[in-house]
Amino acid sequence: MTGSQTTRNAPEATEALRLVRVSKTYGGDGTRVTALDDVSLALPRGTFTAIMGPSGSGKSTLLHCAAGLDKPDSGTVFVDGQELRGRSETELTKFRRERIGFVFQQFNLLPTLTVLQNTTLPLKLAGRRVDLNRARAVLERVGLGQRLDHLPSQLSGGQQQRVAIARALVTAPSVLFADEPTGALDTHSARDVLTLLQESVRVFGQTVVMVTHDPVAASYADAVLFLADGRLVGRMSNPTAQAVAERLTYLGDEVARQRRQQRHQVGLDASVATAGRPRKEI
């Protein structure tokens, strides 16, 4: 059975990211919170996917598990066809710096390093040759070619986030994850950052996964996945801000309905509810 499952779950070469039945709970007995409940998904290379949902829906946990920053309780994550499970902290760190880029809401630039030094840091840590021309080119691309020697504290929020994106892109990662990248930015800077992410997908074939709660931000993506209560509950291709906003409004109702159904089912037959039907993979 394990064999057949492995074959079924084996990622295809065109996939950048695959999650197979990933679950994660937080807290102890009394305060148990299910952040991710049996989530499976697969994202092809060169796509821009937004993950949306109300707060507490598990968006960030999903991103952290997918990026190897957090370990799921069960299930498997494949990045670029490589399984993350069973790696030590150090192995995971090394894997991350080779294949994964991450952009945070709060930028997380190192305050003592200049723009150029921040950008090349992942290469230094990986012991790779630092190609300054390439780093400069990436910074040029994000519009900071003139600011190489500035410290983060001398830049605006939007500029800091663009440095963070340059830092994530410089290693040419298989997947670039972004956790609310525009959450701390004004509308104008947010648009710059989103255009930049979109461009990295369309022009350079980068794979980008972005968590956001902003329908306008989501509309820059090729597809939107909706998450509620730790479960994937829907998908939308070629999203527009309006359609996403509408969908989000109804998401609450949908989830409430599903919960009622589930409770009903549990009431009827506990075993049916726990075994569950295999959820459709998105």
Added chain:
Amino acid sequence: MFGLAVRSVRRRATAFVATFLAVFLGAVLVMAFGALADTGAATGVSDLDQETLTTMAVVVGGWGLLLVAFAVTSTLTLSVHQRAMEIALLKSAGATPAQLRQMILGEAGLLAVVGALVAVPFGALSGRGLLALLKRTDQVSEEVAYAFGPVALGTGLGVTILAALGAAVVTSRRVAAMRVTAALSSAAAAEPRPKRMGKARVIAGVVFFGISLQLSVMAALAGPEGFDAMQFAGSADIMFGLGLACFAPVLMRWTTTLLAGPILRFSGASGYLAVLNLRQRTAQLASALTPVILFVGIGVGTLWMQVIHNDTTPLSGVSASEEAVETLNFVITGMIVLFACIMLINTLVAATTHRRREFGQQRLVGATHRQVLGMVAAENLVLIVAGLGFGTIAALPTVLPMSYAKTDSWLPDPEPGLWLGTAAVAVVVTLAASLGTARRVLRTPAIETVARAG
């Protein structure tokens, strides 16, 4: 705002441990020597005994007082600066600079009062121990009754509380004047502080050097007989060490310039990060330099002084009182060196724990545990080199005049064993405290350390 200060101290007990410890140990040290003055001042004590007790209280206790004031000031300053973010949050919520100053003062006052009061019984016990030692070594006659009174309490409570409040006033002014936006943005929270040194620091440093020089001259001129030279020389290293401590950021920068090349060449990404940190945040990293300098300076200085004294005192003349003074010297040096050592651990643990977020950010960019630890080790290597170098220099104002007074030669016989022993303790303590703390900090998942801002 005092209510807020009380709550703040209670909620974040761990954040205040360092300051509390400095106040507590400092008060114990000062009270122990203060008790000697109280004992001497009691009626029925012979003039000779009174002189011995008072001299010891004033000479040794006086320098200890400065040492303690210095330790409390630097620990408190460190802890307030570490909370710049929290203070900015309060400011953004509408706290006026005056309210913030009140809060910081309230916290500092509360900690100092509690720390000093808790120290009273321990100070009384230590004083009793010191007196017992003086009696056992025939420095003081057997019938002197131990007294723990106004001098011990006054100086013990006074110096710690005043030092804490003084440091709180200065630091709170600076912090309260910071712009809210600057303090709130995470990049600015760790913004390098201005490289220029404050005038007060320079003046204080020069004053300490001056006192040290005067003590050295007096020691050199004291002549070979008895303990006169020792009496002056013994404190010269403490004074010189405190003077150097005032210039700690500059000394740290020099050492960094000296060592940056080799570190960059031999230690990869860890060394690269270490050198950048040392260059950009000299002031923060220099906070640990003071206790290393004092530890090495006082340790090497006093022990070496004793060795010179022993070597020059004719063997036949080794009296009970010689041995007694030696024992006493070791005990006093031990107390002060132990204090400096605990301050060193205290400062390193507090400073390293505070870097949780920075370590987290480095790990998120791809630094392995080993690379973060390598960085901490490289930074502390610079600290150790600076501490050993300047600590040894701080020992010279004690050792050179002592040698001149006793042997007519400025250069004493080298004591490699003594120096190596002190250096080894400094190296082990520094590395164990910083790397041990860093290891503990690294146990928290990186993503959590970054989310828990502040």
